[in-house]
Amino acid sequence: MSKGLQIIEFAQGIAGPMAGARLVELGASVIKIEGAEGDWLRGAAPAMPDNNGESGGDSASFFHLNRGKRSLALGPNPASARALFDALLHKADVLITDRSDEELRALGLEDLCEDAYLPNPRLVRVHISPLGRHGPIRNYQGSELTSQAMAGYTRYLGTHGQPARRLGADVASTGTGMFAVQAVLAAIFARGRTGKGQRVDLSLLNSLLSMKSIHIAAQCDPDVYAGPRVGGANFPPERGWKTRDEPIFFSFGGSVGAEGRPGWVEFVKEIGAEHLLQDKRFDHRGRNSTGHGTDVNALRQVYEKEFARFSADTLVDIIRKHTGNAARYMRADETVAHAQTVALGIVQDVPGRDGSSQRVRGFPVRFSRLKPQIQGVAPRLGEHTAEIARDAGFAEDVVSQLVEKGALRLVA
Amino acid sequence: MQVKQQGPLTGLRVMDVSIMAAGPWTGALLGMLGAEVIKVEPPAGDGTRWVMPTQRGMGTNYVSMNVNKKDIVLDFKTEQGRRDALDLMATCDVFVQNFRGGVIERLKLDYESVKARNPRLIYCAICGFGETGPLSTAGCADPIMQAFSGFARSNGVPQEGVEALRFTGFIDLATAAVATEGILAALLDREVCGEGQKVEVSMLEAALEVQYTRYAELLGTGLVPSPRGSESAAFVPDGAYLGQDREIFITVHNESQWKGFCAALEKPDWLADPRFADNRKRVSHRQALSALIVPVIRSRxxxxxxxxxxxxxxxxxxxxxxxxxRHHAQILANDMIARFDTPLWGEFFVGGLPWHFSETPCSVQAPPQSGEHTQEVLEELHGLQATVEEAK
Structure with missing residues (x-):
């Protein structure tokens, strides 16, 4: 049922476009409406190289997040495009927008600000904002970074009292993108039963707090104020265990009960650290001295002294052999090249524009029946303006008038 | 506790035999969307009941990951337990499991073994590294995937090396979010073709999904994500700046915000500086611009x-x-955090609903006690079975 969905994406940046991109792969058709300046993510760094290897075009993030969509560009006087908006929304199944209610009203689209959209009651409308639909600061601007800070994520990196750090991953935006896909699919599912569309509100800040549920619950009224879920903000930076080359993370604890994993004994024997078996600090077979165990920071250096004789990859293999969990801290390019990533077909080469080939990530879920279609071409700003207007029933001379009035912009 | 639902998935039934976080939060999200979710625990219980910290003896992790569910106890190792599991699965629309590789096959609850009994079932299997490949049976956990997926390599500052997020569980919850996308897509597909299907989700692919933009930069340009403190590769200015008293976090996405930024800092001359004429140029002159901004912000x-x-x-x-x-008016006004009381463990706050539906409103419901619904669910199931037997 997601196949054939007609989606209007009046959104820029990461969250809304990410939802649109994943829905394209599930078979939806997406019209991306952009302001006269284009989606601001087009101008982010780094830029994609063009066919000549020059890098002056759209950003890599824009390219990946907008593959398979058609672009309609508004002109400097977008309020004059009201009739076209109405026509597009009348035919659409879904609207994904990050424009505030204030901005929508300025375009004459006040109907969209209500719970029910009377001109097309079947329309599912997903509204994405930085800070939520209601509340005293609902109209303030926000970003990935401000969301991370407000939701308390930056506290779990760096050192308290030292300059703050961000999560390198755009977690607020991508999290919201994933929730927006859910919102669309769930609302379409409900529409199949009720015949009605509805408005769904999401925000970057909300997404991060939803995904912080474990930590929020931990901090309510804990019996003991101990462990990373309550004290983590005050812990030193987590850099794993040093080895001869690269650091690793490893654990013989986890969900294995009070006594740790039996494999820990064989593991310390294999690395020639039998003395740990007699060391009272290392009881419970590694449960407290590995992973997020209570004694990790006190005993880290004892392990590291032994690990100095081994490469990270060798240690990881030994730990896994003895039923522990382990991984080397890899860079993203190493992750892409790893045999496991390759085996899953996570990165694919697909046809791009003008016969080029593009390396892109596939759909993050594998289905036994559904076959997501991975796209390799992102639209230029306004590339499909005329075609979309024509499809919406606007004659060529009317489109020309809209362009003259500054309502629309044709491709440069 | 009676769980009343009115969300978009009202009328659907989910069997959730997962433990820890990634699987259970998938069930919780489906429950928050209105499905009837039956969590099936082994007699020993989901291990998160004992993960620290506890609140009045109950693992807070368990509470947060198992909202909006019923709870029954079944022992899959007994013939009766397995039979009940299969009977229950036959009444469900969705099944969620995150057993370590090989275990589900030994229990004969894998997709191939069960799909004939309920061809409409959406069978969601969640694991660490995926079901094929050299690491398909390797154990995983949030910090392991932070290391493996490059997630930790893009945090911190360059001279200090890697830095993992000390708030663990984020990749687990991201995995649940991806799983829920997959389940919903499969449910819609079932509306058309009438058949269920298997939905495979790995923590690896979810970890890459939350790094969508960083991987886009890598695949598109070869730029390897690297730590930049509080700054980003994509925009300038975009970072934490120290004011007279504390840090403030600021981002400029576009030229209109750049104009606003220069006006706020009373530096209209920066607008005319060709080094800062657009975002790409500001990124190229990152150090020069930062050297100008830092003392200004520091002054007030x-x-x-x-x-x-x-x-x-x-x-x-x-x-x-x-x-x-948790007391912020904006967060309260949008229900970004949920609050509920539990009979035994006291008052809890957990993450709020990530989506707010106008016509099929959802809610966050306290988790049940262990086995609270075993009798109710099994009586209904055995009654149903008796009816089926009689009809034969």
Missing amino acids: PAFWWLRVLQRHGVPSSMAHHFETY
């Missing part, structure tokens, strides 16, 4: 900058923590 209190930047439409905020955000 962060609250001043917050006011004046907001006035000029520039994204900006202070950092918050549990004690401030």
